[in-house]
Amino acid sequence: MNIVDGVKKYAKTDRLAVIEREDILSYKDLDKFSDIIANYIIRNSKTVNPVAIYANKDIMILPVMIGALKSGRAYVPMDVSFPQQRVDDVVEAVCPDMVFDFTDGEYFFNKENREDKKENYKNVQIISRQDLCEIVEENKNTELAKEVPNDQWVKGDENSYILFTSGSTGKPKGVQISTYNLNSFIEWMSPILGIDGSEKVVMDQPAYSFDLSVSQLYPGIANGATLYSLSKKVVADFNLMFEEMKKSNMDVWVSTPTFIGMCLSDDSFTEELLPNLRKLLFIGEVLPVETARKLRERFPKAEVINGYGPTEATVGISHVIISDEHINSGQSLPVGVPMPNSKIKIVDEQGKEVPKGEKGEIIIIGPSVSKGYYKNEAKNLEAFYVEEIDPWTEIDAEYKKELDKRSDEDKEFDNLRYRAYRTGDLGSILEDGNIKYSGRKDFQIKLNGYRIEIEDIENNLRKVTNVKNAVVLPVYKNEKIAFLKAIVELKKSNDLGNLKNGIKIKKELSNFMPEYMIPRSVAIIDSMPTNTNGKIDRKKLKEEYL
Template identity: 55%
Template sequence: MINIVENIKKYAKDDNRLAIICEDRKLTYYEVDKFSDRFANYILENYNSKTPILIFGNKNVDIIPTMIGSLKTGRAYVPVDISSSFQRLVDIVELINPEIIVDFSGKNMFNNSEVKEYFRGIEIIDSDKIRNIFKSKELILNKEIKDIYVKNDENSYILFTSGTTGKPKGVQISAYNLDSFISWISPVLKIDGREKIVMDQPSYSFDLSVAGLYTSLAFGATLYSIPTDISYDFKRLFEKLKKSEMEVWISTPSYANMCLMDDSFNKEILPRLEVMLFIGEVLPIEVARKLKERFPDTRIINGYGPTEATVGISQIEIDDKLISKGKNFPVGIPMDNCRIEIVDKDLKPLPKGQIGEILITGPSVSKGYYKNDEANKKSFFCEDNCLENRTYRTGDLGLLSDDGNIYFFGRIDFQIKLNGYRIEIEDIENNLRKIEGVSSAAVIPVKKDGEVSYLRAVVSLKSKIDISKLKKTIELKKKLSDLVPKYMVPKYFDYIDEMPLNTNGKIDRKKLYSKFVEEM
């Protein structure tokens, strides 16, 4: 098995080998190993339980040794991005019940007297304190702790995704799961021990980030981090890209498409780029075509996989032949140790070529959601308690072709992908209904070219609007953004006196779609 911690120690023997670059700061593998040792020792000296450690922040070089330090103590970490709403943070804290929150936000929000009540009894370690821990010579490990590193089926990290009840679900990913993924994806990306520069753009709370983060650290590459405030500022972004000498690009198709809006995004800006990996949402044909035109010598990899199966389980290289067909791309051949089945509603296998639900079985499949037995019973099962036989019901529609490729056709339920983020439509609706004055709400995903382009909310209020619809929409957006991440706030709001119902007594979404989308 690939042990991340031990591999970092191997590359730490070279004092100058760079592990991460972020803005004007750099850390070598030697520093990552040393700082993570000191953080691990701080935890071991002050805490006895194996409670997960919550890490709140965006891109910061100090986050990496904090993550690795957690793993060295046998604890999982829980990454929460600073774009998350305060309510989402509270929900996660209530479920995890952490003893430590490491705050890289720079907002000092945990010092607010009103906020402190929510996190009473939790040690808040801010950026200044974590750096002091890293520098403390007293915290140099004086004993061998290799035996307590996170290993086998112990959790490495827990990622929270949108949940149907309005509460997030924590996907547990073990060292065993991570090893399966890294062993498969590293040769695909040709990250093999050479000092390559690998893109580190997706938020650490988004599972796509793992493809760059741990594949790089396991094989001595250099992570080139792009903070959120730079990610969407073309001028600053492209200046960084020119300096990066990046060889491996990892992002959602939406992010690449955003970059393509500027003509200067081409091989001149990234002359050393070898490969681009896209997992997280559908790769549109037009995006692939433009990328091939702008980066003719760069391999484009289209992949598929839910968070619950550790980032990705299939991949295919997109070439000119596939692009010229003008049809939706396959999402690839499954990894060797993974079994894919397409089943009907009764979980009976369907023959090749028929569309059904995608089931994933193999060592990449998570043990389930953290402290959520009800959801686990619906989505996970295992025939003989063997780790390699864990199966996850994806809720995704797909088919297997005669040549073994998987084709993806969207979600069975109301879960969608928007800009790479997985979103439960019912999560937004349940939180909209929490807002005072809202009687009922429905959220419509509006598609363009086969993928979700934006969200449209239809709201029924308890009383007539006494202000303009524009002001009401601004008000509702603000209140909703206090309950869910900003990427879950619908772009448009429409208002209706009473929700139409179907014969089952449920909201008739087809009628809403025809009224508010088709009539546009």
């Protein structure tokens, strides 16, 4: 189902689309406001370039997103935590006619006088939250309030949004995700999360500039759920955050493992706090076994779902419901089986598919794969290609029947099923069909002649008795890796210093891995810093501890 169709369907009800503390937005108003915004964009834009949004959480962000889609334009979310250079790079790349600024500051201006824009924003219309509210309020009964015809909307393989991720060159890469990509994702993810058109409340915590947010945003809105937003300000205050969670009565949780790990450190984070919670989805980071174990204990009625997928394949491509058998296997948790209309294959360094159980690079093929990076042909040639051999020759008969039932419009894009993406992730396919994730190719290092996977060490460190979380960083000398350093967060603080804790941790770690893989030094910290995406901030750790 197209996201805009979903908005229109539930605009005929009295359901709420978004709750953000005391602010609420109904589906009816979401549809009405987004029409006004779409018509305003069409009337005041010189191009059909993407619309940029600079924000964190606010009930009026969604009308801008849907308004952009109704106007036939993609939107580009930028979080308020983005450094100045990142914002400038993104705006330079997409050349928007408009930037919707939801901050209280004057980022895009030189002085207090709002007419004095920074040089690189001279030709961009900056629309503040106040400006936006005035545009909506003043045009409720004007021509701008007219319904935007669906032939104007973003459709097919046109871009719905562009998410910018870090690039090896220092410039961010814009991942293009189309309506076609999103429809495939929504159809797959909605039943996994139990979002089926009935009234459900879905936690809306990840920043919209982070691909994980799509997991709750699009299945939620397409199926009439209520997004319960938790802003950066709320998340920064544990008491306030838990108060909001209690009020939410949420059914569905979507976050990184790091974020829920922080919540689990509080003993009150249990089923009593969230009695309706039935689904917990984690994508974007490795889900530690211990985190899954605690969740199964504290939320026995809820499914813990581990998933995998890069931004370039519309967030998620595989999932598995974690069982006690997974938790007690002594192995890291699998990341699931691929969605039915997609294929994952594992290849060696020559690009040849390896036998089941062997490790190699993960390749994703299917309708969720992006058309590529925005205006970046060089990177596209490296990462994307079109599969020449039909990867669905062994597709099951039941799924073939489903494919045949589709509309001619859907079948029109069948050739896009062959798009493939080289993830740069390492993994293998287990005997039961589950994918085992084994870290990044670029997290592979060589130390003293040994090939070492950083994430292998981190996973084993988490098995050590009093270790809650760990990051391993290579330390360079004369442009070569001299040794490894572990940054460790303990489950329970103790009176031992860095040195004694380090000796104790390394001794136990030696039970799990060879001597050459054990970090030379260990630093104990109170808690892992996180970035705006809720992931561990490795860059900050490097700056502080190397």
